[in-house]
């Protein structure tokens with residue numbers, strides 16, 4: 001990496017990176033509780049070490065100065081900002097009637113599974129996947145049906161035969177789909193998504209698409225929402241998204257549930273009132289609207305920084321641990337790395353945590369076939385990324 005490239009990539013990081021120690025940050029201050037060691041470099045849970053755009057802080061500050069935080073409405077301007085964002089950034093036209101709210105995407109997944117399927121009914125996920133998808137199915141006493149993604153030519157893909165067979169065999173009622181996919185970093189093509197949707201339609205499977213990572217797309221790839229694909233039956237589709245990942249707002253507990261079907265929307269409305277009296281968060285609404293109205297440039301610079309961090313990580317692996325397999329990151333800010341050449345599954349904790357002193361997400365959390373993988377969160381200062389790979393090399397060399 002040339003000096004010039006390094007300076008460009010550190011500009012955003014230097015402007016927005018903050019020391020999060022002793023701020024009650026799960027990622028930094030929760031390391032000891034999660035990993036049993038507080039001296040680890042945290043690159044795990046998916047939030048970012050960057051401050052939100054200045055305008056977002058200002059809009060929140062304005063509301064804080066007002067000093068009243070009673071029950072609140074969602075203004076039309078908010079809805080317009082969501083519709084405009086989806087049109088501008090993702091070329092998808094959403095109708096304002098479709099929009100509902102929830103206190104986070106994972107909470108929405110729980111409510112959707114409870115509201116749209118019955119106990120013991122089968123719900124499908126693709127593995128490896130964001131581990132709360134397993135919990136959503138298991139904790140609600142639904143039957144978990146897993147279709148493993150395949151690795152073909154160094155890239156993950158869907159095994160459509162397996163998917164269809166299992167849907168038929170288990171009478172699957174709902175599919176929870178991750179797009180872009182955490183942790184493998186795939187941005188699914190329209191062709192792949194059409195196939196998924198057509199199989200779901202054939203067997204009357206409710207398609208729930210978690211599109212929370214939609215704003216992190218590598219420049220060589222294009223994200224398409226299921227809502228924007230003509231062949232998709234909108235009456236069998238629910239899409240979840242949020243500004244929480246894109247703008248680092250997770251603790252504000254605010255997310256979107258997009259339900260085009262009138263009938264399913266009525267079911268959601270009826271069900272959600274039995275669970276939470278108010279599914280909107282005042283600060284979440286304010287921060288999201290400000291992000292969509294003022295955050296575009298910030299987000300573009302952030303995406304560039306994440307792509308640069310990925311390149312830096314890849315180059316450092318190439319130089320220090322050339323047999324590590326770094327999967328192409330088409331989307332998300334997470335990288336997926338297979339260390340099987342250097343480390344056996346039973347030694348992963350010893351090498352990665354005890355010796356390299358890293359707090360990362362282990363592959364086995366996402367799927368039993370991924371025991372020698374690690375997921376590295378790239379939304380941090382490039383120095384942390386470089387350090388992580390250097391620590392790994394030292395640990396592996398000395399093992």
Ligand SMILES: Cc1ncc(COP(=O)(O)O)c(C=O)c1O
Nearest residue numbers: 046104105106107130182212250
């Ligand atoms: C695919 C996916 N869905 C949902 C979430 C969490 O969303 P929320 O904090 O809104 O529940 C994450 C966080 O990492 C995620 O990766």
